[in-house]
Amino acid sequence: MKNVFWELLKTSVFRSNFFRLFFVLFFAWGPLQGIFAQEKLVLTVDEAVKCALETHIDIQRSAIKLEQSKREYGHSWNKVLPAVSVTGSAAEKQGWKDSESDTVSVSVGGTASLSLDAGLSDAIKALKSTYEAGKISFDDTVRSTETAVRKSFYRLLYLKQSLETSRSTLDSYQKQYDQTKNKFSRGVVPELDLLTAQVNLETARPDVDSALASFNNGLHEFLDTIGIEPGTEVELSGSLDDADLVLPADYSLLDDCIEKSASIKKLEQDLKTARYTKSAKFNSLFFPSLNVSASVNPEIYTYDRKAESGTETPDWSVSVGISLPIDSWIPGSSSRDAVASLDDTIKDYEVQLEDLKKTVRTSTAQKLDDIALSQKTLEARRMNVELAKKSYAMTEEAYQRGTKDLLTLQTSLDKLRSAELQLRSEQYNLLSNVLELENTLSVPSGTFMKKEN
Structure with missing residues:
Protein backbone atom coordinates (compact mmCIF):
# COMPACT_ATOMS: atom_id res chain seq x y z
CA MET A 1 0.00 0.00 0.00
CA LYS A 2 2.90 2.31 0.88
CA ASN A 3 4.58 1.63 -2.48
CA VAL A 4 1.34 2.37 -4.35
CA PHE A 5 1.03 5.74 -2.57
CA TRP A 6 4.59 6.76 -3.52
CA GLU A 7 4.02 5.67 -7.14
CA LEU A 8 0.89 7.87 -7.28
CA LEU A 9 2.77 10.76 -5.70
CA LYS A 10 5.30 10.59 -8.56
CA THR A 11 2.57 11.33 -11.09
CA SER A 12 2.13 15.04 -11.86
CA VAL A 13 -1.70 14.98 -11.80
CA PHE A 14 -1.95 13.31 -8.39
CA ARG A 15 0.85 15.46 -6.99
CA SER A 16 -0.86 18.64 -8.17
CA ASN A 17 -4.24 17.65 -6.70
CA PHE A 18 -2.65 16.42 -3.44
CA PHE A 19 -0.84 19.68 -2.72
CA ARG A 20 -3.90 21.70 -3.79
CA LEU A 21 -6.01 19.79 -1.27
CA PHE A 22 -3.32 20.26 1.41
CA PHE A 23 -3.29 24.05 1.01
CA VAL A 24 -7.09 24.23 0.95
CA LEU A 25 -7.30 22.34 4.24
CA PHE A 26 -4.47 24.39 5.76
CA PHE A 27 -6.05 27.77 5.04
CA ALA A 28 -9.55 26.54 5.86
CA TRP A 29 -8.52 25.14 9.26
CA GLY A 30 -9.06 28.48 11.05
CA PRO A 31 -12.66 28.95 9.84
CA LEU A 32 -13.39 25.27 10.45
CA GLN A 33 -12.21 25.67 14.03
CA GLY A 34 -14.67 28.54 14.46
CA ILE A 35 -17.50 26.45 13.05
CA PHE A 36 -16.87 23.50 15.32
CA ALA A 37 -16.06 25.63 18.37
CA GLN A 38 -18.76 26.13 20.95
CA GLU A 39 -20.99 29.08 20.09
CA LYS A 40 -21.31 31.96 22.52
CA LEU A 41 -24.62 32.02 24.37
CA VAL A 42 -26.42 35.33 23.85
CA LEU A 43 -28.74 36.09 26.77
CA THR A 44 -31.49 38.68 26.91
CA VAL A 45 -33.22 39.48 30.19
CA ASP A 46 -36.34 37.57 29.11
CA GLU A 47 -34.31 34.48 28.15
CA ALA A 48 -32.52 34.62 31.50
CA VAL A 49 -35.88 34.70 33.29
CA LYS A 50 -37.08 31.73 31.23
CA CYS A 51 -34.02 29.69 32.20
CA ALA A 52 -34.46 30.56 35.88
CA LEU A 53 -38.14 29.61 35.92
CA GLU A 54 -37.24 26.18 34.56
CA THR A 55 -34.40 25.42 36.97
CA HIS A 56 -34.57 27.60 40.11
CA ILE A 57 -34.69 25.53 43.30
CA ASP A 58 -37.18 27.81 45.07
CA ILE A 59 -39.69 27.33 42.27
CA GLN A 60 -39.13 23.58 42.20
CA ARG A 61 -39.66 23.29 45.96
CA SER A 62 -42.73 25.51 45.84
CA ALA A 63 -44.16 23.37 43.02
CA ILE A 64 -43.68 20.22 45.13
CA LYS A 65 -45.52 21.80 48.07
CA LEU A 66 -48.32 22.98 45.79
CA GLU A 67 -48.75 19.51 44.31
CA GLN A 68 -48.87 18.04 47.81
CA SER A 69 -51.61 20.40 49.01
CA LYS A 70 -53.52 19.87 45.75
CA ARG A 71 -53.42 16.10 46.27
CA GLU A 72 -54.55 16.38 49.89
CA TYR A 73 -57.49 18.60 48.95
CA GLY A 74 -58.39 16.51 45.89
CA HIS A 75 -58.47 13.38 48.04
CA SER A 76 -60.35 14.96 50.95
CA TRP A 77 -63.24 12.57 50.22
CA ASN A 78 -61.17 9.80 51.80
CA LYS A 79 -62.09 11.24 55.21
CA VAL A 80 -65.51 9.60 54.81
CA LEU A 81 -64.05 6.38 53.46
CA PRO A 82 -64.56 3.48 55.90
CA ALA A 83 -61.69 1.32 57.08
CA VAL A 84 -62.19 -2.10 55.49
CA SER A 85 -60.30 -5.30 56.20
CA ALA A 118 -68.70 17.27 63.79
CA GLY A 119 -65.43 18.86 62.62
CA LEU A 120 -65.24 16.96 59.32
CA SER A 121 -66.75 19.71 57.16
CA ASP A 122 -64.41 22.40 58.46
CA ALA A 123 -61.42 20.06 58.11
CA ILE A 124 -62.16 19.70 54.39
CA LYS A 125 -62.55 23.49 54.06
CA ALA A 126 -59.16 23.92 55.74
CA LEU A 127 -57.58 21.63 53.12
CA LYS A 128 -59.10 23.71 50.32
CA SER A 129 -57.90 26.93 51.94
CA THR A 130 -54.39 25.49 52.28
CA TYR A 131 -54.40 24.62 48.58
CA GLU A 132 -55.53 28.15 47.64
CA ALA A 133 -52.76 29.62 49.81
CA GLY A 134 -50.29 27.28 48.09
CA LYS A 135 -51.26 28.59 44.66
CA ILE A 136 -50.78 32.18 45.80
CA SER A 137 -47.42 31.26 47.35
CA PHE A 138 -46.26 29.51 44.18
CA ASP A 139 -47.18 32.47 41.97
CA ASP A 140 -45.44 34.81 44.41
CA THR A 141 -42.29 32.65 44.34
CA VAL A 142 -42.25 32.74 40.54
CA ARG A 143 -42.74 36.51 40.56
CA SER A 144 -40.03 37.09 43.19
CA THR A 145 -37.59 34.88 41.28
CA GLU A 146 -38.26 36.80 38.07
CA THR A 147 -37.71 40.10 39.88
CA ALA A 148 -34.41 38.90 41.35
CA VAL A 149 -33.18 37.65 37.95
CA ARG A 150 -34.07 40.90 36.20
CA LYS A 151 -32.35 42.97 38.89
CA SER A 152 -29.25 40.75 38.68
CA PHE A 153 -29.24 41.08 34.88
CA TYR A 154 -29.30 44.89 35.05
CA ARG A 155 -26.66 44.83 37.77
CA LEU A 156 -24.42 42.83 35.44
CA LEU A 157 -25.00 45.40 32.72
CA TYR A 158 -23.86 48.09 35.16
CA LEU A 159 -20.77 46.08 36.13
CA LYS A 160 -20.05 45.58 32.43
CA GLN A 161 -20.36 49.32 31.86
CA SER A 162 -18.04 49.94 34.80
CA LEU A 163 -15.51 47.55 33.25
CA GLU A 164 -15.76 49.28 29.87
CA THR A 165 -15.31 52.67 31.55
CA SER A 166 -12.19 51.41 33.35
CA ARG A 167 -10.77 50.11 30.08
CA SER A 168 -11.61 53.36 28.32
CA THR A 169 -9.90 55.29 31.10
CA LEU A 170 -6.84 53.05 30.75
CA ASP A 171 -6.75 53.70 26.98
CA SER A 172 -7.04 57.44 27.59
CA TYR A 173 -4.20 57.37 30.13
CA GLN A 174 -2.12 55.34 27.68
CA LYS A 175 -2.79 57.96 25.05
CA GLN A 176 -1.89 60.77 27.46
CA TYR A 177 1.30 58.99 28.46
CA ASP A 178 2.35 58.54 24.81
CA GLN A 179 1.62 62.20 24.06
CA THR A 180 3.42 63.42 27.17
CA LYS A 181 6.41 61.20 26.41
CA ASN A 182 6.59 62.65 22.91
CA LYS A 183 6.39 66.20 24.28
CA PHE A 184 9.03 65.44 26.90
CA SER A 185 11.39 64.13 24.24
CA ARG A 186 10.94 67.47 22.44
CA GLY A 187 11.50 69.39 25.65
CA VAL A 188 7.98 70.84 25.66
CA VAL A 189 6.87 69.51 29.08
CA PRO A 190 8.82 68.90 32.31
CA GLU A 191 9.76 65.47 33.59
CA LEU A 192 7.13 65.79 36.33
CA ASP A 193 4.36 65.67 33.72
CA LEU A 194 5.84 62.48 32.28
CA LEU A 195 6.04 60.87 35.73
CA THR A 196 2.45 61.93 36.47
CA ALA A 197 1.22 60.43 33.20
CA GLN A 198 3.08 57.20 33.98
CA VAL A 199 1.60 57.01 37.51
CA ASN A 200 -1.90 57.57 36.10
CA LEU A 201 -1.38 54.79 33.59
CA GLU A 202 -0.05 52.28 36.11
CA THR A 203 -2.79 53.14 38.62
CA ALA A 204 -5.49 52.52 36.00
CA ARG A 205 -4.32 48.94 35.31
CA PRO A 206 -5.42 47.43 38.67
CA ASP A 207 -8.72 49.33 38.37
CA VAL A 208 -9.41 47.37 35.20
CA ASP A 209 -8.48 44.10 36.89
CA SER A 210 -10.75 44.91 39.85
CA ALA A 211 -13.68 45.79 37.57
CA LEU A 212 -13.13 42.60 35.58
CA ALA A 213 -13.10 40.49 38.75
CA SER A 214 -16.34 42.09 39.98
CA PHE A 215 -18.02 41.43 36.64
CA ASN A 216 -16.84 37.80 36.47
CA ASN A 217 -17.94 37.08 40.05
CA GLY A 218 -21.34 38.60 39.37
CA LEU A 219 -21.62 36.62 36.15
CA HIS A 220 -20.81 33.32 37.89
CA GLU A 221 -23.47 33.96 40.53
CA PHE A 222 -25.97 34.94 37.86
CA LEU A 223 -25.37 31.81 35.78
CA ASP A 224 -25.74 29.65 38.87
CA THR A 225 -29.06 31.38 39.68
CA ILE A 226 -30.56 30.80 36.24
CA GLY A 227 -29.25 27.23 35.98
CA ILE A 228 -26.58 27.61 33.27
CA GLU A 229 -23.40 25.58 33.52
CA PRO A 230 -20.50 27.58 35.04
CA GLY A 231 -17.83 28.43 32.50
CA THR A 232 -20.32 28.87 29.66
CA GLU A 233 -19.31 31.77 27.46
CA VAL A 234 -22.15 34.27 27.69
CA GLU A 235 -22.87 37.57 25.99
CA LEU A 236 -25.44 39.84 27.64
CA SER A 237 -27.85 41.42 25.19
CA GLY A 238 -29.51 44.40 26.82
CA SER A 239 -29.03 47.98 27.91
CA LEU A 240 -29.55 50.12 30.98
CA ASP A 241 -31.22 52.55 28.61
CA ASP A 242 -34.37 50.54 29.31
CA ALA A 243 -34.75 53.06 32.13
CA ASP A 244 -35.95 55.52 29.48
CA LEU A 245 -39.07 53.36 29.06
CA VAL A 246 -40.19 53.73 32.68
CA LEU A 247 -43.54 55.45 33.02
CA PRO A 248 -43.95 58.42 35.40
CA ALA A 249 -44.77 57.53 39.00
CA ASP A 250 -48.54 57.03 39.42
CA TYR A 251 -49.60 57.75 43.00
CA SER A 252 -53.12 56.45 42.32
CA LEU A 253 -51.61 52.99 42.86
CA LEU A 254 -51.83 53.66 46.60
CA ASP A 255 -55.61 53.31 46.40
CA ASP A 256 -55.61 49.60 45.59
CA CYS A 257 -52.10 48.45 46.51
CA ILE A 258 -53.44 46.36 49.42
CA GLU A 259 -55.93 44.51 47.19
CA LYS A 260 -53.20 43.71 44.64
CA SER A 261 -50.51 42.47 47.02
CA ALA A 262 -49.98 38.69 46.86
CA SER A 263 -48.32 38.66 50.27
CA ILE A 264 -51.51 40.08 51.81
CA LYS A 265 -53.67 37.58 49.91
CA LYS A 266 -51.45 34.75 51.13
CA LEU A 267 -51.70 35.87 54.75
CA GLU A 268 -55.47 36.28 54.47
CA GLN A 269 -55.71 32.73 53.18
CA ASP A 270 -53.52 31.48 56.04
CA LEU A 271 -55.86 33.24 58.48
CA LYS A 272 -58.86 31.57 56.87
CA THR A 273 -57.14 28.19 57.13
CA ALA A 274 -56.39 28.76 60.81
CA ARG A 275 -60.05 29.58 61.49
CA TYR A 276 -61.25 26.44 59.71
CA THR A 277 -58.69 24.34 61.59
CA LYS A 278 -59.76 25.78 64.93
CA SER A 279 -63.44 25.18 64.15
CA ALA A 280 -62.75 21.59 63.08
CA LYS A 281 -60.73 20.93 66.23
CA PHE A 282 -63.37 22.46 68.52
CA ASN A 283 -66.25 20.54 66.94
CA SER A 284 -64.40 17.23 67.04
CA LEU A 285 -63.44 17.68 70.70
CA PHE A 286 -66.66 19.11 72.17
CA PHE A 287 -69.43 17.51 70.11
CA PRO A 288 -70.50 13.86 69.70
CA LEU A 324 -69.01 12.22 73.55
CA PRO A 325 -65.59 13.19 74.97
CA ILE A 326 -66.22 14.31 78.56
CA ASP A 327 -62.64 15.33 79.40
CA SER A 328 -62.83 18.15 76.81
CA TRP A 329 -65.26 20.01 79.08
CA ILE A 330 -62.91 20.00 82.06
CA PRO A 331 -61.17 23.38 82.57
CA GLY A 332 -57.44 23.12 81.92
CA SER A 333 -57.71 19.90 79.90
CA SER A 334 -55.38 19.24 77.00
CA SER A 335 -58.32 19.56 74.60
CA ARG A 336 -59.13 23.06 75.82
CA ASP A 337 -55.45 24.01 75.61
CA ALA A 338 -55.30 22.77 72.01
CA VAL A 339 -58.25 24.97 71.04
CA ALA A 340 -56.80 27.94 72.96
CA SER A 341 -53.52 27.50 71.08
CA LEU A 342 -55.35 27.70 67.76
CA ASP A 343 -57.11 30.86 69.00
CA ASP A 344 -53.69 32.37 69.65
CA THR A 345 -52.60 31.43 66.12
CA ILE A 346 -55.63 33.23 64.68
CA LYS A 347 -54.91 36.35 66.74
CA ASP A 348 -51.28 36.29 65.63
CA TYR A 349 -52.33 36.12 61.96
CA GLU A 350 -54.73 39.03 62.49
CA VAL A 351 -51.96 41.17 64.00
CA GLN A 352 -49.58 40.23 61.18
CA LEU A 353 -52.20 41.08 58.58
CA GLU A 354 -52.84 44.56 59.91
CA ASP A 355 -49.12 45.28 60.12
CA LEU A 356 -48.50 43.92 56.60
CA LYS A 357 -51.20 46.16 55.13
CA LYS A 358 -49.44 49.22 56.59
CA THR A 359 -46.07 47.93 55.39
CA VAL A 360 -47.28 47.36 51.82
CA ARG A 361 -48.83 50.80 51.62
CA THR A 362 -45.71 52.46 53.05
CA SER A 363 -43.40 50.48 50.76
CA THR A 364 -45.51 51.37 47.71
CA ALA A 365 -45.38 55.07 48.60
CA GLN A 366 -41.62 54.93 49.12
CA LYS A 367 -41.02 53.18 45.79
CA LEU A 368 -43.17 55.72 43.97
CA ASP A 369 -41.16 58.53 45.60
CA ASP A 370 -37.90 56.81 44.67
CA ILE A 371 -39.02 56.39 41.06
CA ALA A 372 -40.08 60.03 40.77
CA LEU A 373 -36.79 61.23 42.29
CA SER A 374 -34.70 58.90 40.15
CA GLN A 375 -36.39 60.08 36.95
CA LYS A 376 -35.60 63.70 37.85
CA THR A 377 -32.04 62.79 38.78
CA LEU A 378 -31.54 61.03 35.42
CA GLU A 379 -32.20 64.24 33.54
CA ALA A 380 -29.54 66.00 35.58
CA ARG A 381 -27.11 63.10 35.06
CA ARG A 382 -27.55 63.27 31.28
CA MET A 383 -26.91 66.99 31.24
CA ASN A 384 -23.82 66.46 33.41
CA VAL A 385 -22.45 63.84 30.99
CA GLU A 386 -22.92 66.13 27.98
CA LEU A 387 -21.24 68.97 29.83
CA ALA A 388 -18.35 66.73 30.93
CA LYS A 389 -17.85 65.53 27.32
CA LYS A 390 -17.61 69.08 26.00
CA SER A 391 -15.32 70.10 28.84
CA TYR A 392 -12.97 67.17 28.23
CA ALA A 393 -12.88 67.77 24.47
CA MET A 394 -12.01 71.44 25.00
CA THR A 395 -9.41 70.60 27.67
CA GLU A 396 -7.77 67.97 25.47
CA GLU A 397 -7.58 70.45 22.59
CA ALA A 398 -6.06 73.06 24.91
CA TYR A 399 -3.55 70.51 26.20
CA GLN A 400 -2.48 69.77 22.64
CA ARG A 401 -1.85 73.49 22.14
CA GLY A 402 0.04 73.65 25.42
CA THR A 403 -2.34 76.03 27.18
CA LYS A 404 -3.51 73.40 29.69
CA ASP A 405 -1.33 71.16 31.85
CA LEU A 406 -1.63 67.39 32.30
CA LEU A 407 -3.25 67.64 35.72
CA THR A 408 -6.11 69.71 34.31
CA LEU A 409 -6.59 67.15 31.51
CA GLN A 410 -6.60 64.30 34.01
CA THR A 411 -9.17 66.05 36.20
CA SER A 412 -11.40 66.65 33.20
CA LEU A 413 -11.20 62.98 32.19
CA ASP A 414 -12.00 61.82 35.72
CA LYS A 415 -15.07 64.04 35.79
CA LEU A 416 -16.26 62.61 32.48
CA ARG A 417 -15.87 58.96 33.58
CA SER A 418 -17.50 59.73 36.91
CA ALA A 419 -20.45 61.42 35.19
CA GLU A 420 -20.93 58.45 32.86
CA LEU A 421 -20.91 55.97 35.75
CA GLN A 422 -23.28 58.12 37.79
CA LEU A 423 -25.71 58.07 34.86
CA ARG A 424 -25.54 54.28 34.57
CA SER A 425 -25.86 53.87 38.32
CA GLU A 426 -29.01 56.01 38.36
CA GLN A 427 -30.46 54.01 35.48
CA TYR A 428 -29.88 50.82 37.45
CA ASN A 429 -31.47 52.34 40.56
CA LEU A 430 -34.56 53.36 38.60
CA LEU A 431 -34.99 49.93 37.02
CA SER A 432 -34.50 48.23 40.41
CA ASN A 433 -37.13 50.44 42.04
CA VAL A 434 -39.62 49.69 39.27
CA LEU A 435 -39.02 45.94 39.56
CA GLU A 436 -39.46 46.07 43.34
CA LEU A 437 -42.69 48.07 42.96
CA GLU A 438 -44.03 45.50 40.50
CA ASN A 439 -43.15 42.73 42.94
CA THR A 440 -44.80 44.56 45.87
CA LEU A 441 -48.01 45.03 43.89
CA SER A 442 -47.82 41.51 42.41
CA VAL A 443 -48.20 42.74 38.83
CA PRO A 444 -46.42 41.33 35.75
CA SER A 445 -42.97 42.62 34.87
CA GLY A 446 -43.14 45.50 32.41
CA THR A 447 -46.42 46.87 33.77
CA PHE A 448 -44.83 50.26 34.46
CA MET A 449 -42.80 50.38 31.25
CA LYS A 450 -43.71 51.98 27.93
CA LYS A 451 -44.53 49.49 25.23
CA GLU A 452 -41.98 49.63 22.43
CA ASN A 453 -43.38 49.97 18.94
Missing part, protein backbone atom coordinates in the same frame (compact mmCIF):
# COMPACT_ATOMS: atom_id res chain seq x y z
CA VAL A 86 -60.63 -8.95 55.15
CA THR A 87 -59.65 -11.82 57.42
CA GLY A 88 -59.14 -15.52 56.99
CA SER A 89 -57.99 -18.15 59.49
CA ALA A 90 -57.61 -21.89 59.99
CA ALA A 91 -57.01 -23.69 63.29
CA GLU A 92 -56.76 -27.20 64.76
CA LYS A 93 -57.74 -27.88 68.36
CA GLN A 94 -57.07 -30.95 70.49
CA GLY A 95 -57.90 -31.43 74.18
CA TRP A 96 -54.96 -31.67 76.59
CA LYS A 97 -56.74 -34.12 78.91
CA ASP A 98 -59.66 -35.10 76.71
CA SER A 99 -58.19 -37.21 73.94
CA GLU A 100 -61.61 -37.48 72.30
CA SER A 101 -61.54 -33.76 71.42
CA ASP A 102 -60.03 -33.11 67.97
CA THR A 103 -61.51 -30.34 65.80
CA VAL A 104 -60.45 -28.28 62.78
CA SER A 105 -62.02 -24.88 62.09
CA VAL A 106 -61.84 -22.52 59.10
CA SER A 107 -63.28 -19.00 58.88
CA VAL A 108 -63.39 -16.21 56.27
CA GLY A 109 -64.83 -12.74 56.90
CA GLY A 110 -64.52 -8.99 56.68
CA THR A 111 -65.02 -5.88 58.78
CA ALA A 112 -65.73 -2.23 58.03
CA SER A 113 -65.75 0.75 60.36
CA LEU A 114 -66.38 4.46 59.98
CA SER A 115 -66.09 7.33 62.43
CA LEU A 116 -67.60 10.74 61.67
CA ASP A 117 -67.18 13.80 63.89
CA SER A 289 -69.04 11.65 67.01
CA LEU A 290 -70.81 8.86 65.17
CA ASN A 291 -69.18 5.44 64.98
CA VAL A 292 -70.49 2.78 62.60
CA SER A 293 -69.02 -0.70 62.23
CA ALA A 294 -70.05 -3.90 60.51
CA SER A 295 -68.66 -7.37 60.17
CA VAL A 296 -69.64 -10.39 58.11
CA ASN A 297 -68.32 -13.94 58.29
CA PRO A 298 -69.88 -15.85 55.38
CA GLU A 299 -67.81 -18.95 56.06
CA ILE A 300 -67.24 -20.45 59.53
CA TYR A 301 -66.80 -24.21 59.35
CA THR A 302 -65.86 -26.54 62.19
CA TYR A 303 -65.07 -30.24 61.65
CA ASP A 304 -64.87 -32.80 64.47
CA ARG A 305 -62.49 -35.56 63.49
CA LYS A 306 -63.64 -38.03 66.19
CA ALA A 307 -67.34 -37.63 65.36
CA GLU A 308 -66.55 -37.26 61.67
CA SER A 309 -69.08 -34.45 61.38
CA GLY A 310 -68.91 -30.73 60.66
CA THR A 311 -70.97 -27.61 61.31
CA GLU A 312 -71.33 -24.28 59.53
CA THR A 313 -72.12 -21.15 61.58
CA PRO A 314 -71.88 -18.03 59.35
CA ASP A 315 -72.81 -14.73 61.00
CA TRP A 316 -72.89 -10.94 60.58
CA SER A 317 -73.22 -7.94 62.83
CA VAL A 318 -73.78 -4.17 62.62
CA SER A 319 -73.25 -1.61 65.35
CA VAL A 320 -73.94 2.09 65.57
CA GLY A 321 -72.68 4.21 68.43
CA ILE A 322 -72.33 7.80 69.53
CA SER A 323 -69.43 8.96 71.69
